[in-house]
Amino acid sequence: MTVNSKKNLQPAVFLDRDGTINEDIGYMDSAEKLRLYPYAGSAIRQLNKLGFKVIVVTNQSGIARGYFEEARVPETHQRMDQLLALENARIDTYYYCPHHPEGKVAAFRQVCDCRKPAPGMLQVAAREHDIDLSASFMIGDKYSDIGAGHRLGLTTILLETGEGLQQYQEKKDNPSLPQPDHISSNLLSAIEWIARQSIG
Numbered sequence: 001m002t003v004n005s006k007k008n009l010q011p012a013v014f015l016d017r018d019g020t021i022n023e024d025i026g027y028m029d030s031a032e033k034l035r036l037y038p039y040a041g042s043a044i045r046q047l048n049k050l051g052f053k054v055i056v057v058t059n060q061s062g063i064a065r066g067y068f069e070e071a072r073v074p075e076t077h078q079r080m081d082q083l084l085a086l087e088n089a090r091i092d093t094y095y096y097c098p099h100h101p102e103g104k105v106a107a108f109r110q111v112c113d114c115r116k117p118a119p120g121m122l123q124v125a126a127r128e129h130d131i132d133l134s135a136s137f138m139i140g141d142k143y144s145d146i147g148a149g150h151r152l153g154l155t156t157i158l159l160e161t162g163e164g165l166q167q168y169q170e171k172k173d174n175p176s177l178p179q180p181d182h183i184s185s186n187l188l189s190a191i192e193w194i195a196r197q198s199i200g
Contacts, residue, residue, distance in 0.1 A: 009132035011132050012132075021044075027065075054090065055095065057116065061098070064105050119149075139187065
């Protein structure tokens with residue numbers, strides 16, 4: 001990569017969805033079930049002001065498992081955009097993985113490179129949106145989020161919301177797993193930590 005092309009790249013914050021931005025209710029089969037965490041709008045608005053691209057990367061194996069149709073995912077993201085707009089916050093784009101190697105729906109039953117901890121969604125986003133991965137962050141409540149970010153050299157933040165606290169307690173001493181660079185109680189505190197790093 002040349003110096004000039006590097007200058008044109010932007011930093012991004014990659015966000016997991018369920019358990020990070022919104023309550024994790026299991027398989028989100030209806031946009032009407034979406035419940036944002038009360039601080040989500042404020043957190044994402046801060047990222048917008050800091051100049052980060054905000055990109056959601058979410059595993060949605062419920063499609064492969066036959067729990068809901070693929071159309072439910074963009075409907076949920078449209079609803080998320082509407083709720084965030086009420087707080088002057090914006091997600092730039094969404095990526096989701098519909099696959100699972102043991103899925104019941106043949107079209108989505110596969111081992112893929114996009115299901116986290118595989119980094120495929122992040123790589124596609126980086127190409128399509130000119131992202132500087134070395135200056136970017138991955139935030140989520142699962143070690144699969146940390147693994148995806150770690151593979152591409154992002155700074156990783158594990159949240160205590162969703163499954164985060166339980167996963168940390170179970171996996172923090174596992175030498176075979178990449179550990180988060182930082183742990184935050186929720187998305188807002190994670191963004192405040194990022195802001196301090198940016199200012200520093």
